[in-house]
Amino acid sequence: GAGVSQSPRYKVAKRGQDVALRCDPISGHVSLFWYQQALGQGPEFLTYFQNEAQLDKSGLPSDRFFAERPEGSVSTLKIQRTQQEDSAVYLCASSLGVGREIRTDTQYFGPGTRLTVL
Amino acid sequence: AQSVTQPDIHITVSEGASLELRCNYSYGATPYLFWYVQSPGQGLQLLLKYFSGDTLVQGIKGFEAEFKRSQSSFNLRKPSVHWSDAAEYFCAVGDGGGFKTIFGAGTRLFVKA
Numbered sequence: 001g002a003g004v005s006q007s008p009r010y011k012v013a014k015r016g017q018d019v020a021l022r023c024d025p026i027s028g029h030v031s032l033f034w035y036q037q038a039l040g041q042g043p044e045f046l047t048y049f050q051n052e053a054q055l056d057k058s059g060l061p062s063d064r065f066f067a068e069r070p071e072g073s074v075s076t077l078k079i080q081r082t083q084q085e086d087s088a089v090y091l092c093a094s095s096l097g098v099g100r101e102i103r104t105d106t107q108y109f110g111p112g113t114r115l116t117v118l
Numbered sequence: 119a120q121s122v123t124q125p126d127i128h129i130t131v132s133e134g135a136s137l138e139l140r141c142n143y144s145y146g147a148t149p150y151l152f153w154y155v156q157s158p159g160q161g162l163q164l165l166l167k168y169f170s171g172d173t174l175v176q177g178i179k180g181f182e183a184e185f186k187r188s189q190s191s192f193n194l195r196k197p198s199v200h201w202s203d204a205a206e207y208f209c210a211v212g213d214g215g216g217f218k219t220i221f222g223a224g225t226r227l228f229v230k231a
Contacts, residue, residue, distance in 0.1 A: 004161065033217070042122075042208050042221030043162070056217045091162070103150050103212045104169045107219070109161035 002026070004110035006092050012116045013082045021077045021113045025094030031102055032075050034067055035091040037112070043091055049075060050098060082117045089114050120145045120211050122222035130228040131199050139194040139225050141209030150212030151192045152219065153183055157205045168192065169212075179203070204229045 005024045013019050025032050031050055035043035036059075045059040051072035060067070064083075069075040079086055089112040097105030121144040131137050143149055153165040166177025173185040183194045192209060209222045 031217075033219075040223070042210070042223050043219075045218040045220070048217040059218065093162075102217055104167065106164050106167070107162075109154075109163070111159065111161045 004092055004094055004108050006090075006110040006113050008113060009111065010114050010116075012118065014118055015082060015084060017082055018078065018080045019082055019115065021079075021090050021115070023075045023077070023092030023094075023110060025073065025075070025092070026096075026108055027073075029094035029096050029108075030072075030098050031095040031105070031107075032069055033093040033095075033107060034075070034077050035093065036061075037089040037091055039088070046077070046090075079115075082115075084117050087115055087117045120149070120213060120220050122209050122211050122220055124207075124209055124222035124225050126225045127223070128226040128228060130230060132230050133201050134198050137194075137196045137199045137203070137227070139207050139209075139227070141192045141194065141222060142190050143192060143209070143211045144190065145211055148187075149192075151183075151185060152210040152212070153177065153181070153192075153194050154208045154210060154221075155179075155205045156208065156224075162208065165194070165207075199227075199229055201229045201231070203227060 007022045034046040037043040047067045048056040049069040064080045066078045091112045093107040093109045095105040095107045123142045150169045152167045154162040156162045168175045206224045208224045
């Protein structure tokens with residue numbers, strides 16, 4: 001079956017522009033995660049959804065970052081007024097588990113969107 | 119706060135040789151530990167995970183890892199490396215009280231013929 005897909009794969013934005021990054025999780029997966037991976041670093045947690053509910057957004061670096069998952073499937077990460085420090089690969093992951101199972105459940109990652117802010 | 123340290127930024131191993139990638143974590147309770155591999159242009163793939171039970175965990179692609187509480191370590195091993203194993207490897211710890219997974223900075227593995 002299809003895995004997690006993300007679009008676009010590459011995005012170049014001028015500083016100050018708004019961008020929207022899309023994630024299509026595996027069908028039926030309840031949990032969805034967004035991560036930010038800077039060059040040469042490991043992924044850093046941004047936010048978590050369980051169905052359409054955003055249960056943890058503690059990793060979002062500023063109020064310019066906003067994520068939604070209105071129907072509990074596709075998710076969009078929006079970055080307003082992009083800055084150069086926003087340049088990174090944005091990864092989306094989904095998993096089947098809920099509740100306490102989240103901590104041990106396998107997360108399936110998409111290929112990421114590489115954002116470059118000029 | 120939880121943290122993960124991967125002391126080696128990169129490692130070079132000859133094809134057919136054994137491999138050990140180091141990982142140290144900081145966590146108060148029994149941690150949820152993971153190893154992921156990231157190949158160029160591909161998403162992260164889970165190799166193995168540990169959260170309880172036998173401290174020697176078997177994973178995919180012939181990898182294994184051993185949880186040592188006394189050393190706060192979760193090192194990844196493979197007895198014989200193949201050229202296709204060249205990739206970036208990430209150790210991670212799960213936040214027992216929440217939803218976060220905290221990743222180390224990664225170790226890049228180079229395999230020489």
